[in-house]
Amino acid sequence: MSKVRAERGRWITVEGARTHNLRDVSVRVPKHRLTVFTGVSGSGKSSLAFDTIAAEAERLVTGTYPTFVRNRLPQHPPADVDRIDGLIFTTIVDQRRFTGNARSTVGTASDIASLLRLLFSRVGEPGAGFSPAYSFNDPSGMCPRCEGLGVVDDIDLDRLLDRSRSLRDGAVRFPTFAPGTYRWKRLVHSGLVDPDVPLRRLPAARVETLLHAEGLPLDNPGPDYPKHGVFDGIVPRLRDSYLRKTPSRLTAEEQEGLAGVVTRGVCPACAGTRLSEAARDSLIDGRSIADWSAMPVGDLRDVVAAVRAPSVAPLRQAIRERLDALVSVGLGYLSLSRESRTLSGGEAQRVKIVRHLSSALSDVCYVFDEPSTGLHPHDVHRLVELLAELRDAHNTILVVEHHPAVISAADHVIDLGPAGGADGGRVQFEGSPRELTATDTETGRVLRAPLRLKKRTRTAQGTVTISGARSHNLRDITVDVPLGVLTVVSGVAGSGKSTLIAGELPRRHPGFVVVDQAPLHGGIRSTPATVLGVAEPIRDAFGKATGKHPSWFSANGRGACPVCKGKGVIITDLAFLDDVQTGCDACGGTRFSQDALAARLEDRTIADVLAMNPAEAAALFGERSPIARRLRWLDRVGLGYLTIGQSLDTLSGGERQRLLLARHLADAVPADDLRLILDEPTAGLHGSDVDRLLTLCDELVDDGATLVLIEHDQRVIAHADHVIDIGPGAGSEGGTVVFEGTPSALAKDAASLTGRYLRKH
Incomplete structure (x- = not known):
């Protein structure tokens, strides 16, 4: 019995796993170590790490709760496995974007906002009150005008009303007020106005009542009006049903109707800060909590360090540590006030990492889904340090990953394959990264393969110019994008690559089509x-x-x-x-x-x-x-x-992007008219699959297409005909063109971080 206990203390044991494409997989995953699951796309890595180990752990933990609670938690069937043992409390840190909650920001999602509120409640002058008084999600701290959202929605009456029509003829341009609807009947039978007279000919006071009345007892409603005889105007109805509490599911017709009549603008009362006047007036060293939240995280570190009040020294240190963690995962360009729903999947995952780093829990199993996605090589080593820090806090770390630097940092590697889908699902290797590199597996061959800079580059067939670009952090950039070649745009995360190429290029030159990783329409049914x-x-x-x-x-x-x-x-x-x-x-x-x-x-x-x-x-x-x-x-x-x-809901962002690319290519006009922008197309791809994608890119370009790839992968950068490097840093430290030219010339450029890593490898 003691031997069994010792085994359970050291290993997570899986025997005969058959989830999805797994073929009776048996592995032992060491506890309190960093284990990386590798293999080609579709080989079964996620099926083993997420859908077997993590899902079974979550199912067993859920089973300990009362029935009432259990019925309100995600339900997992028992894992399709002969035996699984040694499981511990497990947390999944995947690349799902944050939900569409407008009240969630980087500050709230990372738990830094609560620390800032506590700091200001103690040393802010003049004090606004306890920490909730500095929260835009609390009635005591939110701006009363926008209720803590920072924006206000107004109904444009000129768009809403066709004053040349009568109520009976459909003067209200909104689906739920269309002729024959329930709300249309209320207007027509209210007795307030003649429903057959155009609005422009009605008394202004009567139209005002139709629009804005609330809880108005009616003197003479028609027989078809509800018996309560109380009338609410058109604007309160729209405001209460669609603006104050937006329904979770709108019909396409309602969405189109709202887009046509509702205008959104920055709240004039709080200037978009979301906070009450008292919270905005409370200052530390001349800055409010709104000023702090609007700064890039990298700049905020220095501002926090300058706070010298001894009473908040522990708070200051806790805030600094979390800000440092955000910077270390390449998110120093973000501000705490940025809405979390605007983050990419990779950015969202890194924010979650920072939140878990500050957790007081230990002996937890954390399962990560390709945390290096969206990171420049300069930032990957810092990500590895954070994963090691989380492991050293007596936790077990499981990472599904392709990046060589993350694989090399692992204590243990499990490689699946040999191919994807039905041809995968078998363990190809278990052991150390060094041993994996020596194997004849697809992963071993990729890890051994040297990085080869392209020597003979194609000649451009002309150029298109982006001049004076100043969106977001771009600093009046002017750059020529060559046609008829493979161009890669590189730079650290947040340097301005996507703003320049996915934003400015297609806007100024409409012939370019952007293929990104945004969710595809249709969801579970597509x-x-x-x-x-x-x-x-x-x-x-x-x-x-x-x-x-x-x-x-x-x-x-x-x-x-x-x-x-x-x-x-x-x-x-x-x-x-x-x-x-x-x-x-x-x-x-x-x-x-x-x-x-x-x-x-x-x-x-x-x-x-x-x-x-x-x-x-x-x-x-x-x-x-x-x-x-x-x-x-x-x-x-x-x-x-x-x-x-x-179902599209089961696909990663990278898979959705490649699916969209396949559709574009299937629909494509002749290749010499094809101009595509691909935003990080290698996300989620094994090195061997990257080579396959590059072969496809070569075929398209050789047929006359123009491809522009926004990328961090060094294999892709080395394979380009032309490289545009943006930087040198992120956020306010980026936004300039650091380099333009061939991969070989980039590797010699001392000013480029990208060039430095090309030289290194």
């Missing part, structure tokens, strides 16, 4: 098949083969499972918490009704086809069919391991 435009031809093929209408083979049409409505899961809305999803037992997650699943094409159901990878589906429909031609692009962009019916 799949690679729908994004690529092959879902409808597949449904048509089933219709012709079975005699049924094609909508029977749509999870959004007649063929939808009647229980989950074609989602494959049952979603429970928990209001302020994340929605809880549980698999649909009626359809087994296929999303289709039994009638739809009874129909077959070459002995395959529609669910069978959507569970195929691109190559399998292409073979089913014929290699020369339009379906196959579009599906082949998934293989070419490195997504051949996906199933074509996989």
Whole structure:
């Protein structure tokens, strides 16, 4: 028994794991160590680290809570594994963006805001009160005009009303007031005005009542008016239903209607700071808490260090440590007042890291999803130091990662493969990074491969110019972007790369198309098949083969499972918490009704086809069919391991971007007219997959396309025809052109951080 206890104290043991594509995987993960899971894209790394180890730990912890609490937490089925032992409390730190809560900022998400409030409540002059008096999320500290949001929404009456029309004819330009609707009937039958007279001919006072009355008892309402006889005007109705408490789910028609009648501007009372006058007037060394929150984190460190009051020395030290941590993960350019929903997935994950670093918990298992995403090599080594610091606080760190520097820093490495999807899911190696480098695995070969600078670069076929760019932190930049070549734009995170290339370039030269990692529309109902435009031809093929209408083979049409409505899961809305999803037992997650699943094409159901990878589906429909031609692009962009019916919600930001790239290429005009901007296309890619992407880029450019890649990956930079390096630092320290030229010349440039790392490797 003592041996079993000793084993559980040292290892997390997994035997016979079969989650997703895992093939009876058995591993031992050392506790209180930094373990990195590597392997090509789709090899099963996340299936092992997240969907087996982390999910089972979360399920077991959830099972200790009372039923009332348990029903309101994420539900996981038991892991598909023969045995799993030695699990500990586990926290997942993934790249999901922060929710759309407008009240969440970098300061609140990192827990630094609470420390600032406490500091100002103690030494701010004049004092505004206790720490809630400095919070824009507390009634005592928020600006009363904007209620702590920093912006105010106003209804533009000129857009809302068509004064040439009567109420009966639809004078109110908003969907819920359209003729025949419930609210339209209230206006028409209120008895306040003649509903058949155009608004411009009605008395101004009466129109004012229609617009702004609140709780007005009606003298003579029509017989169809509700019996309570109390009237609320158009503006209060819109304000209360859509502005004060925006519904979580708006119809497309309502969204369009709001966009047409609502204007948003900075709150005039607090100038966008969100805070009450008392909080804004309370100062430390001439600055308010709003001034502190608006500074770049890198500058705020020095301001905090200058506070000398002995009574707040421990507070000052705690704030400095967290600010230093943000800087060390490459986020020194952010301000604490920046809304957290505007952060990228990589930025959001690094903010979460900082929050966990300050935790008093120990013996926790932290599972990270590619934390190096979006980081310049200059910042990766500092990220590694933070992960080591978290490990040394007596925690277990599991990291799914491709970056060589993170792999090299690991205590233990588990490499999966040999390929992605059905050809992956096997352990290729377990051991130290040094031992992995010597193996013949895909990861070992990539780690050994030297970085080769491109010697023979293509000649540009002309240029386009961005002149005098001053957006965000750009400092009046003028730069020429060459055409007909592969250009890489580099620089530290926050230097201004995306602002210049993804923002200014397509705005000034509309022929350029940006392919970024933003969420694709459609969410849980969208799949690679729908994004690529092959879902409808597949449904048509089933219709012709079975005699049924094609909508029977749509999870959004007649063929939808009647229980989950074609989602494959049952979603429970928990209001302020994340929605809880549980698999649909009626359809087994296929999303289709039994009638739809009874129909077959070459002995395959529609669910069978959507569970195929691109190559399998292409073979089913014929290699020369339009379906196959579009599906082949998934293989070419490195997504051949996906199933074509996989929900977009399950894809990473990098996978979504490459899916969008595949769609653009499938739809593309001749390559010599193709001008694409790719924002960090290697995010989530193994080194071997990066090489594959570069091969595709070469083929496109050789056919006449112009590609501009915003990238940190040194393999990509070294492969470019032309490099534009932005910097030298982030935020206020960036925004200038540091270098323009070939990779070889960049490696010799002493002023460029990017060049320094090219030389080093």
